[in-house]
Amino acid sequence: MDFITILQLLDSSIRLATPLLLACLAGLFSERAGIFDIGLEGKMLAAAFFSAAIAFTSGSVWVGLLTGVAASVALSGLHGLASITFRGNQLISGVAINFLAAGMTVVIAQTWFSQGGRTPALTGDARFEEIVLPGAASRIRDIAQQSPLGQIYSELISGHSILVYISLLIVPLSWWVLYRTRFGLRLRAVGENPAAVDTAGISVVGLRYAAVIICGVLCGLAGAYLATGLSAGFVKDMSAGRGFIALAALIFAKWRPWHALGACFLFGFLDAAGNRFQNIELLTFLSLTFLLLAAVSAIMLVIRAIMLARGKDTARGLLTPGIALVVSVGLALGLDALDPEAGGIATYLNTFVLPVQFMQALPYILVVVILAGLVGKAIPPRAGGEPYVKER
Amino acid sequence: MTAPAIELKGISKAFGPVQANKDISLSVQKGAIHGIVGENGAGKSTLMSILYGFYKADKGEIWINGQQTSIPDSQAAIRAGIGMVHQHFKLVENFTVVENVILGAEDGAMLRPSISKARKVLLDLEQEYGLEVNPDAVIEDLSVGHQQRVEILKQLYREADILILDEPTGVLTPSEADQLFRILGRLKDEGKTIILITHKLREIMDVTDTVSVMRRGEMTATVKTAETSPAGLAELMVGRKVLLEVEKNAATPGEVVLDVKDLRVVDGTGVERLKSISFQIRAGEILGIAGVAGNGQSELLEVLGGMIPATSGSVTLHGQPIDITGRESDGQSRRRRGIGHVPEDRQVEGLIMPYEAWENVAFGYHHDPKYQAGILMNNSAIKADCAEKMERYDVRPPNPRLPARNFSGGNQQKIVVAREMDRHPDLLLVGQPTRGVDIGAIEFIHKQIIALRDAGKAVLLVSVELDEILGLSDRIAVMFDGVISGERLPEDTNEGDLGLLMAGVTERQGAA
Numbered sequence: 001m002d003f004i005t006i007l008q009l010l011d012s013s014i015r016l017a018t019p020l021l022l023a024c025l026a027g028l029f030s031e032r033a034g035i036f037d038i039g040l041e042g043k044m045l046a047a048a049f050f051s052a053a054i055a056f057t058s059g060s061v062w063v064g065l066l067t068g069v070a071a072s073v074a075l076s077g078l079h080g081l082a083s084i085t086f087r088g089n090q091l092i093s094g095v096a097i098n099f100l101a102a103g104m105t106v107v108i109a110q111t112w113f114s115q116g117g118r119t120p121a122l123t124g125d126a127r128f129e130e131i132v133l134p135g136a137a138s139r140i141r142d143i144a145q146q147s148p149l150g151q152i153y154s155e156l157i158s159g160h161s162i163l164v165y166i167s168l169l170i171v172p173l174s175w176w177v178l179y180r181t182r183f184g185l186r187l188r189a190v191g192e193n194p195a196a197v198d199t200a201g202i203s204v205v206g207l208r209y210a211a212v213i214i215c216g217v218l219c220g221l222a223g224a225y226l227a228t229g230l231s232a233g234f235v236k237d238m239s240a241g242r243g244f245i246a247l248a249a250l251i252f253a254k255w256r257p258w259h260a261l262g263a264c265f266l267f268g269f270l271d272a273a274g275n276r277f278q279n280i281e282l283l284t285f286l287s288l289t290f291l292l293l294a295a296v297s298a299i300m301l302v303i304r305a306i307m308l309a310r311g312k313d314t315a316r317g318l319l320t321p322g323i324a325l326v327v328s329v330g331l332a333l334g335l336d337a338l339d340p341e342a343g344g345i346a347t348y349l350n351t352f353v354l355p356v357q358f359m360q361a362l363p364y365i366l367v368v369v370i371l372a373g374l375v376g377k378a379i380p381p382r383a384g385g386e387p388y389v390k391e392r
Numbered sequence: 393m394t395a396p397a398i399e400l401k402g403i404s405k406a407f408g409p410v411q412a413n414k415d416i417s418l419s420v421q422k423g424a425i426h427g428i429v430g431e432n433g434a435g436k437s438t439l440m441s442i443l444y445g446f447y448k449a450d451k452g453e454i455w456i457n458g459q460q461t462s463i464p465d466s467q468a469a470i471r472a473g474i475g476m477v478h479q480h481f482k483l484v485e486n487f488t489v490v491e492n493v494i495l496g497a498e499d500g501a502m503l504r505p506s507i508s509k510a511r512k513v514l515l516d517l518e519q520e521y522g523l524e525v526n527p528d529a530v531i532e533d534l535s536v537g538h539q540q541r542v543e544i545l546k547q548l549y550r551e552a553d554i555l556i557l558d559e560p561t562g563v564l565t566p567s568e569a570d571q572l573f574r575i576l577g578r579l580k581d582e583g584k585t586i587i588l589i590t591h592k593l594r595e596i597m598d599v600t601d602t603v604s605v606m607r608r609g610e611m612t613a614t615v616k617t618a619e620t621s622p623a624g625l626a627e628l629m630v631g632r633k634v635l636l637e638v639e640k641n642a643a644t645p646g647e648v649v650l651d652v653k654d655l656r657v658v659d660g661t662g663v664e665r666l667k668s669i670s671f672q673i674r675a676g677e678i679l680g681i682a683g684v685a686g687n688g689q690s691e692l693l694e695v696l697g698g699m700i701p702a703t704s705g706s707v708t709l710h711g712q713p714i715d716i717t718g719r720e721s722d723g724q725s726r727r728r729r730g731i732g733h734v735p736e737d738r739q740v741e742g743l744i745m746p747y748e749a750w751e752n753v754a755f756g757y758h759h760d761p762k763y764q765a766g767i768l769m770n771n772s773a774i775k776a777d778c779a780e781k782m783e784r785y786d787v788r789p790p791n792p793r794l795p796a797r798n799f800s801g802g803n804q805q806k807i808v809v810a811r812e813m814d815r816h817p818d819l820l821l822v823g824q825p826t827r828g829v830d831i832g833a834i835e836f837i838h839k840q841i842i843a844l845r846d847a848g849k850a851v852l853l854v855s856v857e858l859d860e861i862l863g864l865s866d867r868i869a870v871m872f873d874g875v876i877s878g879e880r881l882p883e884d885t886n887e888g889d890l891g892l893l894m895a896g897v898t899e900r901q902g903a904a
Contacts, residue, residue, distance in 0.1 A: 196482040200496025201467035
């Protein structure tokens with residue numbers, strides 16, 4: 001694997017992680033306020049359809065985006081009405097929204113466009129174009145001739161649609177809102193113990209509606225990006241389970257914004273790897289796995305180093321990720337350097353080819369692993385899923 | 393004379409057909425500690441909820457500091473200077489102390505300035521009233537007593553002049569309770585007005601200046617504490633004379649019924665909950681286990697009751713070993729061996745709340761031949777049996793078709809007691825038999841336990857109420873941190889002595 005291949009892989013990881021990240025942060029706001037939301041999927045789908053349909057008819061992607069967000073917020077409001085005002089079961093309300101969106105989008109698409117439940121392909125201003133940052137090359141031939149740093153800038157950092165950059169900005173923004181503002185304090189409190197919020201004279205209902213609306217806006221962005229950024233138009237069931245993967249990422253991240261970024265990027269990477277390597281030799285798969293491990297350990301190392309600098313960790317904390325980084329980089333490079341033609345173990349390993357189905361199943365396998373609790377105990381907000389009823 | 397801090401005039405409140413408060417008038421002077429006592433369901437909590445804006449009264453007026461005030465919600469109560477410390481704390485468990493204190497009383501949209509200001513104010517308040525708590529500690533790491541201080545600090549931070557405390561000592565150790573009362577004394581000296589709701593008459597006698605008694609939604613009397621007595625208050629509460637002391641004859645212990653040797657329990661997280669416990673109980677004897685909640689008493693009851701397996705050790709009943717680690721470690725096997733169990737938390741372990749009383753009466757004994765009709769359950773036999781038990785155990789209302797949650801705490805407990813005691817088990821395990829149970833029912837349940845002992849059965853009593861332990865037990869063992877830190881005879885000890893053992897001090901100091 002050469003450097004540019006790795007960059008391309010990471011580049012498409014970012015694209016594929018974006019809708020997950022937006023949906024994950026949407027779920028984060030809702031669940032932190034104590035409203036479980038398995039309707040992320042449905043809201044994304046509705047937003048995807050309405051943004052594509054209105055972008056097509058109006059010719060402006062921004063009008064499409066607003067409509068998509070409005071559709072998602074409307075469904076959020078419905079979820080809020082069912083689970084906050086009428087104290088219904090949040091899971092059932094979420095399931096209903098998923099069904100509603102899955103059916104409604106296709107039916108309306110067929111009525112409006114008669115193209116078999118899809119919207120016409122979006123072109124020009126009806127779609128989010130890739131932004132080429134100043135000084136970046138956009139054609140692959142030009143990129144290949146740049147220095148490694150230039151390649152990173154041109155391939156990885158430049159060339160995404162505006163929504164990708166916005167979603168990356170929403171991560172620190174969410175963190176700031178949750179942990180540095182009065183609203184965030186109250187939002188987290190209402191998900192943990194609404195009675196404490198109520199006796200403090202704050203409206204539980206108001207806070208929860210606010211959280212659900214924020215969730216709707218972010219889900220709307222996620223859906224609009226799917227239809228007008230990642231692809232060029234709406235097709236039936238295009239969210240493809242991303243709303244559920246976002247929920248798994250949310251659990252993996254233990255309901256924290258920065259961790260959500262990491263979790264979603266991991267899922268994006270698996271998705272990208274599945275797309276890129278259709279039938280992959282075991283040797284390549286192994287070196288890819290070690291590369292991923294190397295990346296994770298590098299991030300851990302940086303986090304530990306920051307904590308060390310702030311005096312919150314000892315130098316020994318650097319040891320484990322450091323060793324993991326050296327070992328996995330060594331193994332990845334070593335496996336990559338093996339010549340499959342030279343015989344011996346390399347040739348033997350190379351006779352195994354992993355089928356495309358396996359690669360494409362990877363994100364879902366990871367979901368199962370995460371939900372089985374193999375990544376440590378994830379404690380959800382304590383009042384999550386329960387409607388608040390004033391006690392006597 | 394200045395206007396009273398609180399004056400309630402003719403407050404009435406009904407929930408459907410139930411009149412929770414009937415024409416209640418109350419006047420509390422500024423800087424006084426006023427007690428309100430009454431049985432469960434007497435309307436104390438409703439009255440305080442009206443004062444704190446949780447409910448709106450159907451009729452009546454509230455006057456605060458001589459001004460008529462309307463309190464439609466908690467926000468209005470806070471503005472009127474009323475703070476409430478609820479029985480179940482309203483704290484966010486994974487927040488820090490200072491975050492909990494500022495919640496709802498922040499100074500602006502940004503957190504940091506509020507937090508640093510609150511930290512300073514808290515330090516001042518802590519010094520002023522002796523309420524030491526680390527402002528940056530996380531609530532779930534604090535002891536219950538400290539959590540309660542946070543609740544009080546929360547109210548003081550909101551500049552409350554009137555503090556309502558609802559059953560504040562139910563969860564505290566005796567020494568924590570003493571500290572609380574010292575704090576209340578300081579608050580009173582600073583001119584705060586305090587309303588103390590409790591069913592513990594001793595506390596009323598110790599700390600209050602005046603006391604009101606409520607019964608069935610009515611305020612039956614308001615008296616100066618100095619002019620009354622516990623017996624007098626109890627009579628006003630229940631409406632008849634009540635025996636506060638448990639009457640019992642000396643025990644006549646027989647052969648050893650239960651023999652526990654080196655019992656160890658390590659829980660799922662690897663914490664050793666019981667560290668080599670050994671003791672015996674004889675027939676016709678009540679062994680009382682005292683201790684602050686969470687020192688292994690619950691695990692002891694659960695192992696003996698078959699709810700959790702032990703890690704090692706041996707238990708014999710009448711000399712026959714009981715399987716405490718393996719397959720026979722379940723409630724059914726225990727009941728077959730003649731062990732009855734009144735669990736600590738009746739609402740979780742003792743009853744299925746949405747199920748009707750007759751169903752609850754059969755649980756655990758549903759294999760009893762008299763409940764069978766071929767392969768089906770003989771429901772009418774169970775209902776008849778339940779009705780008969782309700783009669784004898786004075787469960788009110790005596791309606792087998794009523795769901796368990798619709799009974800009051802005391803009557804729920806009587807249902808569990810009836811189920812477990814009526815089979816005359818050789819060994820009865822009783823956990824917190826009178827927690828949240830009103831005085832009349834306490835008297836009844838205590839009599840039943842004594843009667844079982846007098847019938848020659850062994851009783852293991854676990855309670856956090858020292859009065860109960862001292863009154864009922866023939867021998868007392870104190871548990872601390874998974875071991876028995878000491879054994880005493882009730883006539884040979886007192887609350888202070890037991891309190892030291894409960895805190896892990898094993899040297900004998902100044903007991904009679």
